Amino acid sequence: MPENILILSMTRMGDMIQTTPLIKGLKEKYPESKITLLVTSDFAGVVPLIPGVDDSIVLNFKQFTISENWEDQSWIKVYRYLEQRLENIKIQNYDLLVNLSHSKFSALMVHYLGIKNVIGFHCNEFGDRMTGHPWMEYFGVEIFNRTYNEFNLVEIFSGSGGIDVKGRCIEVVRPQSGPSVDTLLPPKSENVLIGFQAGSSLEGRRWSAQSFANLANMLIEKINARILIFGVESESKVAEDIISRTRNKDRISNFAGKTSISELSQLLEKCNYLVTNDTGTMHLAAALGTKIIGLFFAHAHPYETAPFSPGHLIFQAGISCAPCSYGVHCNNIVCVDKVRPEYLFSAIENHIQTQSWNLPEMITPDSEVNVFETVYDFDMNFRLRSLVRHELGINDVLRSAYTLLWRRNLSGAWLMAGDEILIGEICNDLSREYDCINIGLIGEQLEKKYSVLENVSSLALAGEKLCGKIIKGASSRNNSQKIRQFGESITGIDREVEVLGLSNPEVKPLTDMFTKRKENVGGDNICFLAIETRKCYIDLINECEQFKKILKSFVEKISHLQENYILHSSINVAVPGR
Numbered sequence: 001m002p003e004n005i006l007i008l009s010m011t012r013m014g015d016m017i018q019t020t021p022l023i024k025g026l027k028e029k030y031p032e033s034k035i036t037l038l039v040t041s042d043f044a045g046v047v048p049l050i051p052g053v054d055d056s057i058v059l060n061f062k063q064f065t066i067s068e069n070w071e072d073q074s075w076i077k078v079y080r081y082l083e084q085r086l087e088n089i090k091i092q093n094y095d096l097l098v099n100l101s102h103s104k105f106s107a108l109m110v111h112y113l114g115i116k117n118v119i120g121f122h123c124n125e126f127g128d129r130m131t132g133h134p135w136m137e138y139f140g141v142e143i144f145n146r147t148y149n150e151f152n153l154v155e156i157f158s159g160s161g162g163i164d165v166k167g168r169c170i171e172v173v174r175p176q177s178g179p180s181v182d183t184l185l186p187p188k189s190e191n192v193l194i195g196f197q198a199g200s201s202l203e204g205r206r207w208s209a210q211s212f213a214n215l216a217n218m219l220i221e222k223i224n225a226r227i228l229i230f231g232v233e234s235e236s237k238v239a240e241d242i243i244s245r246t247r248n249k250d251r252i253s254n255f256a257g258k259t260s261i262s263e264l265s266q267l268l269e270k271c272n273y274l275v276t277n278d279t280g281t282m283h284l285a286a287a288l289g290t291k292i293i294g295l296f297f298a299h300a301h302p303y304e305t306a307p308f309s310p311g312h313l314i315f316q317a318g319i320s321c322a323p324c325s326y327g328v329h330c331n332n333i334v335c336v337d338k339v340r341p342e343y344l345f346s347a348i349e350n351h352i353q354t355q356s357w358n359l360p361e362m363i364t365p366d367s368e369v370n371v372f373e374t375v376y377d378f379d380m381n382f383r384l385r386s387l388v389r390h391e392l393g394i395n396d397v398l399r400s401a402y403t404l405l406w407r408r409n410l411s412g413a414w415l416m417a418g419d420e421i422l423i424g425e426i427c428n429d430l431s432r433e434y435d436c437i438n439i440g441l442i443g444e445q446l447e448k449k450y451s452v453l454e455n456v457s458s459l460a461l462a463g464e465k466l467c468g469k470i471i472k473g474a475s476s477r478n479n480s481q482k483i484r485q486f487g488e489s490i491t492g493i494d495r496e497v498e499v500l501g502l503s504n505p506e507v508k509p510l511t512d513m514f515t516k517r518k519e520n521v522g523g524d525n526i527c528f529l530a531i532e533t534r535k536c537y538i539d540l541i542n543e544c545e546q547f548k549k550i551l552k553s554f555v556e557k558i559s560h561l562q563e564n565y566i567l568h569s570s571i572n573v574a575v576p577g578r
Contacts, residue, residue: 002096002117005035006089008110009100010059012201013046013280017287018154018308019100020170023052025163036094045261049172049284059085086112100157102140119160130520134410135159137520141512143326146301147395148509150403152382154308159410166380169309172287175265184253185270192225192352195268195285197276198242199235199256204298204333206277209238213245215275215341220248223349228267230281233257273348278305286312291351293344297335299324306374308382313347313357314372315339318390338368347371359387365435378425381407385433392434392558394442398506400426401550409543423550427557436562443555450551452504453544456497456511460540463493467534474527483526490533494518497540510547514540 005026009016016039023035034054037047041060047053064078090113099110099120107129110122118132121140131137139156142149158165185193196216200206219225229239229252239256243249255267268274268285275293276282278300286292286307296302296316301323306314316322317335324330346360357373365388372384404422430436466486473479473486494515501511514536521532 001033002030003033004092004094005030005033005096005098006038006057006092006094006113006115007035007098007100008038008106008120010038010040010103010106011043011101013043014278014283014305015100015153015280016043016046016050017170017172017280017283018152018305019157020050020052020172020287021154021165021168021308022098022158022161022163023050024171025158025165025168026161027052029161029163036092038089046280049175049261049265051171051173057085057089089113098161100160124522126522128519128522130522131516132520133160134412137513137516138406138410141509141516142304144512145505145509146304146323146325147505148399148402149301150303150383150399151406152306152308153304155382165308165382167376169382170283170287170307172265172284174288175262175269177266181263181266184255184267192219192223192273193271194219194225194227194348195271195274195276195290196227196229196239196242197231197274197279197281197285198229198238199231200277200279200300202298204330205296205300206238207295207297207336207339209241210245211336211339211341212242212275215344216242216246216252217248218341218345219348220246220251222345223352225251227252228271229254229256230259230264230267231256273351275344278302282307293348295339296323297339298330298333299326299328302370302372302384306372306384308374310375310382311357312374313351314370314374314384315343316370316372318368318370318388343369343371357387363388365390377429379422383429385429389433389435391438392430392436392442394445394506396430396434397442397446397551397554397558400430401547401554402509404550405543405547409539409546420553423553424557427554427561430554431558431561436558439555439558439562443559446551446555449504449506450548452500452507453510453548456500456507457541457544459493459497459500460514460537460544463490464534464537464541466490466493467530467537470530471527471534474530507544510540510543513543 007019009019026033026035035052036055036057037050037053038057039047041058041062044058047056086109094115096117097110097113097115099106099118099122102121107121107123110118120132120136122130122132124130131140135156154170155165196212198206198209198212216227219227229242231239236256239254243252243254246252259267265284265288268290269288271290273291273293274282274285277295282292282294286309292307292312294302294306294312294314296314302314302316317338319335319338322335343360343363346362347357350358359371363369363371369388371387373387375383375385377383404426466489470483470486473483497511497514501508517536517539518533521529523529
């Protein structure tokens with residue numbers, strides 16, 4: 001049982017807040033343990049908001065951007081600083097390290113610290129990439145298979161620590177109200193207080209200033225709202241641009257670059273709603289209980305980073321290229337124009353009246369927009385509920401099937417007979433939220449994919465048998481030539497598995513996970529290597545079989561539900577003369 005836990009979260013504010021269910025779960029699991037959070041100086045101010053943290057370590061690389069502190073521009077000074085900080089960390093004798101970043105720099109840091117029990121990205125003594133825990137292996141391959149992912153980063157982070165997030169949500173330490181903040185707010189007689197977070201880390205992920213301005217005009221003129229604009233100092237010009245385009249400037253307060261983290265938290269907590277791009281401010285507001293209207297453009301993907309608590313509304317362009325793949329630079333960001341200000345106003349106005357999120361009547365399946373509500377499903381798992389009844393596509397079925405497969409397998413529990421109930425409930429959700437009239441066609445398309453899964457399984461079975469031969473022959477000195485041949489054959493099999501994944505994106509999550517698992521197999525003991533490699537092949541065989549079984553069950557159950565729906569609808573048809 002770990003007593004001294006170090007968590008590396010050297011990213012941004014939103015990522016830190018997304019670790020809160022993990023940290024709380026670790027505290028519950030190991031109540032006597034001490035948890036230390038390692039962060040960079042850019043977001044050290046967020047640490048007091050994270051519940052369950054006993055101590056923090058701050059790496060201040062920002063100091064080297066100040067010329068007076070780094071006059072000779074010597075990288076030796078940076079190295080010496082880092083070396084000293086890591087040596088100080090070493091003597092703390094941490095017995096569990098959780099690395100929630102997958103940067104090469106963090107992997108080198110983890111290796112230098114020499115902590116034996118590591119969850120997440122690290123490297124061995126040869127510099128080879130390693131990934132501790134199946135959920136973090138999935139984290140490493142998900143970014144290349146985003147079409148088929150439904151897991152929020154919160155569930156991935158928490159799963160890596162063995163924490164079940166059913167019914168959990170992100171949370172922060174609530175700020176104490178200060179008199180200085182109260183003086184900045186409008187009189188209490190104001191009906192609705194709505195925040196805008198117009199900036200974001202990447203400019204291409206921002207809704208336009210004109211769209212924010214148009215929404216502000218509607219909110220002020222039609223529901224007497226007061227607007228508060230938030231952001232960091234570098235986003236103050238964005239806020240000024242929005243205000244310059246509005247008609248009621250006296251009803252808008254610009255706080256961009258003017259608040260501390262504590263003051264920002266206090267202001268967000270007082271807002272009824274926050275209209276925001278995918279930002280750390282969004283996660284902070286959600287953790288404080290403010291209703292979110294989230295805008296996801298370009299690379300931002302709501303399945304990955306939607307606010308992890310129920311009752312929020314998410315807008316995303318419903319076009320084939322959304323979200324962008326990482327590393328892609330789009331020179332024509334049309335997705336931001338698909339989400340119109342009147343959509344958001346209608347949703348907010350209706351929510352004020354009904355206290356529930358309903359799809360604006362002007363949005364249809366042809367509107368090229370996705371609208372989701374964050375909810376808990378029948379089993380208390382966090383999910384996005386589609387409010388637009390799009391036509392069910394093969395990728396929707398594949399994504400839902402992968403969710404069930406990974407949620408079971410990455411936690412060490414293979415599918416069981418009782419999971420037919422789960423499959424039935426998932427199919428019920430799909431039938432309610434999508435038009436499933438073409439399920440027969442999807443079934444035909446999947447038949448072709450089953451043959452690909454069988455090909456992958458056949459290759460994995462051949463690899464498993466070769467590993468068995470290596471294990472048997474490893475004890476004999478005279479078998480070195482045969483073992484070398486077996487190894488070359490395994491390399492060829494792995495190459496064929498990779499090609500099948502690259503040429504069939506629908507099975508690529510399976511082949512990528514196989515490759516990621518094999519990265520963790522290391523050492524110079526041939527017998528041990530063969531045993532561990534055989535486990536990788538066996539997992540791949542089982543996952544192909546399980547995935548095929550889930551898909552067939554989905555098609556069967558949705559087809560049955562669709563037949564009942566058609567029968568029920570036909571009963572109510574008005575027949576002339578009767």
